[in-house]
Amino acid sequence: MAVITVERKPLTFLERTYLPQIAGGLKTTFKHLIAPKKTLEYPEQRPAIPVGYRGVPTLVKDPNGREKCVSCQLCEFVCPPKAIRITAGEIPADQADRAHVEKGPQAFDIDMLRCIYCGLCQEVCPEEAIFLQNQFSMSGYTRAEMVNHKDRLYELGGTLPDAHHKWDKKKAAEEHGNAH
Amino acid sequence: MIAPAQPDLVTVNIDGQEIAVPKGTNVIEAARLVNVDVPHYCYHPKLSVVGNCRMCLIEMGMPAVDPATKAPIMDPATGKQKINWIPRPQIGCGTNVSPGLHVKTTSPMVKDAREGVMEFLLINHPLDCPICDQAGECKLQEQATGYGRGYSRFVEQKNVKPKRTQLGPRVTLDDERCILCSRCIRFSKEIAKDDVLGFVDRGSYSTLTCYPGKKLENNYSLNTVDICPVGALTSTDFRFKMRVWFLKQTNAIDTESSVGANTVVWSREGTIYRITPRRNDEVNDTWLADSARVLYKAVKAADRLAATETTEALVARAAARFQSAPGANAGVGSGRSTVEEQFLTRHLATALKASAQLVSRVGQGDKLLVSADRNPNVRGALVTGLIKTLPAPQLTDLAAQIDAGKIKVVVAINEDLTAAGLTAAQLANVSIVYLGAHANATSAAAKVVFPTLTVFEKSGTFVNQQFRIQKTLKAVPAAAGATDDLVVLAQLVAAAGGAALPADIAALWKVIATEVPALATMTFANLPETGLVLDATPFAALPFVEGETLHYKPAQPAVAAATA
Numbered sequence: 001m002a003v004i005t006v007e008r009k010p011l012t013f014l015e016r017t018y019l020p021q022i023a024g025g026l027k028t029t030f031k032h033l034i035a036p037k038k039t040l041e042y043p044e045q046r047p048a049i050p051v052g053y054r055g056v057p058t059l060v061k062d063p064n065g066r067e068k069c070v071s072c073q074l075c076e077f078v079c080p081p082k083a084i085r086i087t088a089g090e091i092p093a094d095q096a097d098r099a100h101v102e103k104g105p106q107a108f109d110i111d112m113l114r115c116i117y118c119g120l121c122q123e124v125c126p127e128e129a130i131f132l133q134n135q136f137s138m139s140g141y142t143r144a145e146m147v148n149h150k151d152r153l154y155e156l157g158g159t160l161p162d163a164h165h166k167w168d169k170k171k172a173a174e175e176h177g178n179a180h
Numbered sequence: 181m182i183a184p185a186q187p188d189l190v191t192v193n194i195d196g197q198e199i200a201v202p203k204g205t206n207v208i209e210a211a212r213l214v215n216v217d218v219p220h221y222c223y224h225p226k227l228s229v230v231g232n233c234r235m236c237l238i239e240m241g242m243p244a245v246d247p248a249t250k251a252p253i254m255d256p257a258t259g260k261q262k263i264n265w266i267p268r269p270q271i272g273c274g275t276n277v278s279p280g281l282h283v284k285t286t287s288p289m290v291k292d293a294r295e296g297v298m299e300f301l302l303i304n305h306p307l308d309c310p311i312c313d314q315a316g317e318c319k320l321q322e323q324a325t326g327y328g329r330g331y332s333r334f335v336e337q338k339n340v341k342p343k344r345t346q347l348g349p350r351v352t353l354d355d356e357r358c359i360l361c362s363r364c365i366r367f368s369k370e371i372a373k374d375d376v377l378g379f380v381d382r383g384s385y386s387t388l389t390c391y392p393g394k395k396l397e398n399n400y401s402l403n404t405v406d407i408c409p410v411g412a413l414t415s416t417d418f419r420f421k422m423r424v425w426f427l428k429q430t431n432a433i434d435t436e437s438s439v440g441a442n443t444v445v446w447s448r449e450g451t452i453y454r455i456t457p458r459r460n461d462e463v464n465d466t467w468l469a470d471s472a473r474v475l476y477k478a479v480k481a482a483d484r485l486a487a488t489e490t491t492e493a494l495v496a497r498a499a500a501r502f503q504s505a506p507g508a509n510a511g512v513g514s515g516r517s518t519v520e521e522q523f524l525t526r527h528l529a530t531a532l533k534a535s536a537q538l539v540s541r542v543g544q545g546d547k548l549l550v551s552a553d554r555n556p557n558v559r560g561a562l563v564t565g566l567i568k569t570l571p572a573p574q575l576t577d578l579a580a581q582i583d584a585g586k587i588k589v590v591v592a593i594n595e596d597l598t599a600a601g602l603t604a605a606q607l608a609n610v611s612i613v614y615l616g617a618h619a620n621a622t623s624a625a626a627k628v629v630f631p632t633l634t635v636f637e638k639s640g641t642f643v644n645q646q647f648r649i650q651k652t653l654k655a656v657p658a659a660a661g662a663t664d665d666l667v668v669l670a671q672l673v674a675a676a677g678g679a680a681l682p683a684d685i686a687a688l689w690k691v692i693a694t695e696v697p698a699l700a701t702m703t704f705a706n707l708p709e710t711g712l713v714l715d716a717t718p719f720a721a722l723p724f725v726e727g728e729t730l731h732y733k734p735a736q737p738a739v740a741a742a743t744a
Contacts, residue, residue, distance in 0.1 A: 072310035073423045088420045093344060102343060103311045103420050126310045174340035178304075178384065 043137075054119045054132040057110055058157030059150070065159065066098055066167065068129035071105040075121035075130055083114035084121060100170050108150040112138045128164070131157065192281040207272035207283055208236055216285055219294060219323045221409040222361035223273035226465045227370060233301075233361050235323065236272035237293040239284040241265035269293045294327040302328065304339040304384055305410075306356040314411030316424040320359065339384055347377075347388075348396035350416050350470055351405060358388055358412035364404035371467060371548075374398040388412070399546065402470045406456055417474070418454045427453060430655035431709065433642050434464075434472040435516060435635050437543075438553040439729055440644030441468050442710075445476065445636060445655040452476035452636060452656055460710050462731055463648065469549045478634050479656060483619040485631035486661030491668060498628045499675035501611045502532060505588030509534040510578055513566055514594035515541065515555025517665065518640025519649065519699075520685060522557065523692050524669035525593060526566040531678030532591070537578065538571035539600040542725050551645055551726040560643040562719050563698050570722050574601035582606045589613065591672075593665075594632070596620040615668055632665040633658050639685055641707065643714065645726045650711035651704065 014020055040047060049055070062068050071088040089106030091098050098104075121130045135156055140146045148156070189200040194211050201210045208218045209225065222233035244253040244262040255262040263282050269289055284290060301320065309315040341355035360379060365388075369375040376394045379386050390396055396404070405413045427446035432455070434441040441464035446454045455476055457468035487494070502509060509532040513525040529536035538561055545552035561567045579602055581587045590597070591613045598604065598621040607625040614626035617634045636655045643649050658664065670683040682688045689704045698714050716735075726734055 070311050071420075072315070073426070074310070077423070077425060088422075090420050100340075100343065101311070102308075170340065173337040176337040176340075178337055178339040 049134040049136075053134060053136075054117045056112065056135040056138055056148070056156060057115065057117075057121055057130055057132050057153075058135070059108065059129055059153040060131055060157040060160045061154065062162045062165075062167075063159060064097070064168070066101075067104055067154070068127045068162075069105050069108065070101060070103050070127055070129075071108070072126060074124045074126065078120045078124045080118060080120065081114040081116050083111045083116075085109045085111070098167070100167060100174070105150060108153060110148045110153065111146065112148060113143060113146045127166075128162070131160065133157065190277045190279050190281075192277045192279075192283065194283045195285055201277055203277070205277050207238055207240070207275045207277065207281075210277050211272065211283070211285060218272045218285055219319070219326070220273055221319055221359060222363060224363050224366075224407055224466075226467075227363060227366045227407075229273050230362055230366065231271045231274040233359065234271065234297050235294065235301075237269035237290060237297070238272045238275070239265060239287050239289050240270050240275065241282045241284075242278070243280045243282075291327070294323070295329065298323055298327045299329055299333070301359050302332070303334050304356070305359070306338065308357075312354075312357065312411035313414045313419060313424075314357075314408070318411060319409035341387065345389075346416070347390055347413070348401050351396050351401050352414050352416050352419055353388060354412050354414065355387055357410050359410055360386055360388075361409055363407045363409070364388065364413055367400075367404055367407060368396070368398075371403070372398050372400040374400075377404075399470050399550070400467060400548065402473055403457070403467050406466070406468075415454065415473075422448060422453045428655075430653050431458060431651075432636065432655060433556070433644075433650050433652040434468060434475070434549075435556040435642065435652075436469070436472050436475060436554065437545075437549075437551045438556055438558065438645040438726060439464065439549050439551045439732070440556060440642055440648065440650055440711075441472060441549050442650065443468060443472065447655050450656045452479055462710060463644065463646070463650075464549055464730065467549060467730075469546075471550065476636055478618065479636050479659070481618060484617060484659055484662070485619055485623060485629060486659070487631045487663065488661075491630070491663045491671065494628055494630055495668075495671045495675050498613045498630075498672060501589050501613060501627060502676050504611075507533060508586060508588040510581070510587045510590050511536040512575065512578070512590060512592045512595050512597065512600070513538050513561060515539070515553075515558040515561060515571065516594055516635075517557060517560075518635075518638070518642060518652075519557065519560040519564055520640050520688055520692070521593070521665045521669060522561045522566045523564045523688070523696070524666060524673060524681060526564055527673045527678050527681060528591065528669060528676060529566070531673055531676035534591075536566055537575065538567055539575065539595050540571040540573050540725070542573060545727045545729060547728055548730050551729050551732070553645065553725050556644070557642045559645070559647055559719070560641070560649075562722070563643055563647075563649075563714060564692070564696055570724065576601065578602070579606055582610055591615070592622050592626070593669075595622070597622045613672075615665060617662065630668045631659075631662040632668060633662050637662070638664055638666075639704070641704070644711075645724070645729070645732055647714040647716040647719075648711040649699070649702075649707065649714055651707045 059069055071086050073086050076084045076086050086105050087107040088103060091101050091104050093099050119132050122132050188203050190203050191198055191200045192210055194214050194216055197214045199214050208220055208223055211218045218236045220236040222230055241263040244264045246253055252261045343354050343356060345353040347353045365377045368377045376391050376396055380389050381387055402415055405415045426448045430445045432443045432445045434443050442458040442460040444456050444458045445452055455473045457464060457466055459466045511529040511534045513522055513536050515538050541554040542552055543554050587610055589611045593615045612626040613628045614623045615630045615632050616623055617632055623629050637658045639654045641649050641651045667683040670681045674680055681691060685704050693700050
């Protein structure tokens with residue numbers, strides 16, 4: 001194998017004194033000393049979250065305050081690290097505003113120690129019920145604390161605007177009365 | 181080479197492929213033979229043809245002949261006989277093959293027809309696939325992928341119909357999803373012979389309903405759920421429990437009677453969620469009794485036995501009992517055990533120099549898929565040589581021997597001896613070694629109890645009433661504290677001074693093949709999915725209790741000859 005000897009240029013006099021380099025470094029230091037601060041006083045100050053940010057997955061309710069999830073378990077199926085666990089349950093027929101929905105989650109657990117924030121659950125959800133929102137910090141002292149149960153997921157998710165009003169339309173169709 | 185003429189075969193041309201099919205085959209079945217899928221909803225191979233869903237529309241034509249001379253008209257462009265294509269699509273299910281029939285299943289006209297049918301079917305369909313239990317195995321979902329429009333041109337309000345009507349104790353109807361294919365109606369009428377279902381009202385008001393005052397409550401009602409191509413009929417037991425795409429399918433055998441219907445056990449993470457039929461045209465077609473579908477509940481039953489000692493310690497205790505009373509041992513095997521277990525039971529009885537008997541369990545046969553003999557494997561015990569004669573329902577001989585003090589130790593395998601006629605006092609007089617999955621009076625009275633497995637937790641074979649040996653596979657892992665019956669039996673045989681036998685099923689079959697002539701050519705692995713019929717002639721003289729069921733006629737003349 002051929003060896004190529006690289007000619008190294010000898011340092012000039014100024015370079016040998018190191019003074020220009022020291023001056024250049026101090027210039028950067030003093031510039032930042034008087035420039036406006038870039039760091040945030042976390043946790044008192046919080047960063048602005050960009051649009052499309054993938055934070056902690058949450059469950060949301062529709063504008064009428066009804067839970068949107070019908071426990072189809074597609075998120076459980078698609079979840080790469082198997083962080084989601086759903087137990088389906090039937091919604092009783094006597095719940096006037098949700099009788100048509102029939103099915104909802106009895107239990108909905110997301111293990112945040114497993115979650116990789118990939119957002120596939122949000123992408124796959126046919127009911128637009130699960131969203132990765134702006135919440136980015138999750139902490140806890142035990143493994144059990146790091147599992148978000150259904151109540152916590154709804155608390156984190158809140159209510160988001162709805163473009164489809166699926167169940168309202170269903171109710172309107174029922175009142176319209178095509179079939180007896 | 182010229183193939184000999186087969187008068188019952190008809191040559192048809194499907195999408196350019198020539199195939200000879202039996203006379204009377206319809207186009208859907210003929211197309212299936214050349215791997216062409218003709219989508220359909222209302223057609224079912226085991227039911228009558230009604231042709232009401234219109235999904236299987238195909239284009240067909242016949243070779244052209246001159247009307248006057250009957251001479252074939254040739255097409256100069258291709259040099260072959262000209263085909264007169266019918267200008268309208270025809271239904272594939274209701275069209276039987278005729279010689280020279282040409283079929284197109286991929287032409288633009290056929291595609292248009294399918295798309296049109298799909299659009300009409302989806303007009304009033306609720307599209308609640310996220311909620312629907314049928315999602316994942318729904319024909320409407322499948323065909324919507326192929327022929328759906330992707331968006332709806334229907335701007336009017338959809339029909340809203342009742343979504344949870346109880347048609348019977350086990351079947352729930354969602355009217356909105358029903359596409360009025362009438363498979364369930366035909367099944368109830370033709371197979372279950374319980375004609376309770378029907379459509380009422382017209383047009384989009386049409387509704388499936390029960391005859392007033394009746395319910396869909398026969399023992400075959402859940403087959404309507406299986407054959408429903410959409411999610412209209414759902415099983416109340418399985419409703420909203422689990423999505424089907426999570427479930428692992430394991431081939432198994434129905435053990436409620438000697439019919440041995442083929443089943444699929446659906447489980448996820450060690451929990452069984454449902455049992456459905458598996459098609460076997462020689463045994464159960466595509467049907468299964470409702471009573472066979474709840475058997476899985478025995479796996480997680482509250483009365484499951486669990487061991488408190490190691491199997492080795494239990495075997496040592498059992499061996500001490502055997503040696504305490506040499507020559508005074510008796511064995512009670514089970515017609516519910518697998519062939520392999522019965523083979524080991526025979527070895528155990530030989531090693532103990534004990535008599536072995538079975539307990540018969542006879543009920544009313546329903547002439548379909550539940551036979552009179554509720555033991556699934558009495559014939560297995562005959563084939564393996566565990567018993568020579570048919571079992572009796574009561575163990576009167578054993579009771580007499582216990583009373584006479586001739587029997588001191590009884591090994592009971594999966595059988596409750598009190599149910600077989602032994603009194604509590606008789607049980608107290610002997611040392612009982614019990615092998616079983618569930619607690620009962622015998623396990624309570626037993627001195628040594630080996631908790632063993634249910635049929636869903638082990639692999640094995642059963643010999644049904646046709647002497648068809650069929651295999652069942654392990655669907656879920658063994659419950660905590662329970663040991664495989666084969667392991668326990670093999671260790672007991674060794675402890676009783678018998679030969680060292682393998683507990684592994686593949687290795688055990690090598691021994692079975694050498695010792696049981698009827699099974700000499702078989703291994704567990706190469707047993708076909710549909711089973712293998714054994715030679716029944718050595719047992720032709722035995723008066724089996726079964727009456728006629730689907731695909732089984734009892735051999736009456738042989739019995740009559742034997743008794744005459």
